[in-house]
Amino acid sequence: MTFTFQPEDLKRDSSKKMSHQHLFPLAMEEDVKTADTKKANRALDHEKENTRSICLLEQKRKVVSSNIDVPPARKSSEELDMDKVTAAMVLTSLSTSPLVRSPPVRPNGTEGLSGSWKEGGGVPSSSSSSGYWSWSAPSDQSNPSTPSPPLSADSFKPVRSPAPQPQPDDGIDEAEASNLLFDEPIPRKRKNSMKVMFKCLWKNCGKVLSTAAGIQKHIRTIHLGRVGDSDYSDGEEDFYYTEIKLNTDSVADGLSSLAPVSPSQSLASPPTFPIPDSSRTETPCAKTETKLMTPLSRSAPTTLYLVHTDHAYQATPPVTIPGSAKFTPNGSSFSISWQSPPVTFTGIPVSPTHNHPVGTGEQRQHTHTVLSSPPRGTVSLRKPRGEGKKCRKVYGMENRDLWCTACRWKKACQRFTD
DNA sequence: GTTGCCGGGGG
DNA sequence: CCCCCGGCAAC
Incomplete structure (x- = not known):
């Protein structure tokens, strides 16, 4: 496609040159030999590169857009069919459950198709996608097979819309879908009874209580040192505990069951929190963020917020400590007046204060500062712009x-x- | 207008 | 990762 174009372009170039000087193609060689024209040409070429590439791109785009339409459409439809088939197959094979589905009409007709499409496609894909589908399948057992994440996200979408499952629980379905947008499937809420417990994440304190109120009170009084006004709660305690879900038969296991905590926003948590709304207004995003962190890192409120490394290009200047900002590590030059930007940058996080929050027992804003810092990162301290x-x-x-x-x-x- | 470069996107 | 560019702010 582009081949047809490139010669043209070259021709255009050369024709331009030729028109300027000679008409003979052979003369071109001569003209290359002459020094100044050569130079000029080169410079010209360099300059032209931009416009040329632009033209090329445009043309390319045209060609591509006109050409490519057909294949993807077909492919997707095929894929789609495949997925339908596999999904249906999986469903039928898996659903040995009480509610018996009427045997799907489609697969019978299209089964041959799947076979011809890709011989391996029919059988093995069922294993890969079945793991995924198992969530919507009535069988509750946790399927050991793990789907490959990227594929699942892709194949999932096309399948869902054309073949809506006659599922009784559509509500969860949708909630689930929203989750799927973010990352791989979240461990599904168990249908059998799960007990929600609340675990204190404070360092060296693994206290587990059965009620949110309880854990909050625990944190308030024990860790935050707010003995007097137990009523007052600004939602700070949220950061120091997490809810863990336990199977009724399995006894509390701290870490392993902590992982599923993340979906708390979509699960039962909202009703379980008796926390005043007023305080929550500012925290929701912050809270979800904390939940995403690993329990271990989360359990240590003392963790400094890591110095975020900047682009390699600017090396360390932004990170340099105010006092020592005299020398840029790449050594090519030294800067004397780098003080101000780093100062504002490193100063804000108030690292010294949230270095020892436990010592005072006083509840610090540190969690807030830490959490609010990422958004603040968007506030770009633009480099003062080097004058050199x-x-x-x-x-x-x-x-x-x-x-x-x-x-x-x-x-x-x-x-x-500079 | 020009220049430096941040943020983000594509491969 | 590498490469590129839109767009913005400082000149």
């Missing part, structure tokens, strides 16, 4: 290949740092 000449200015547009890589990528210049 950068690659672009030094070498100019035409010598772009002499620029440092960072400059070429339109990143902070590495060569002429």
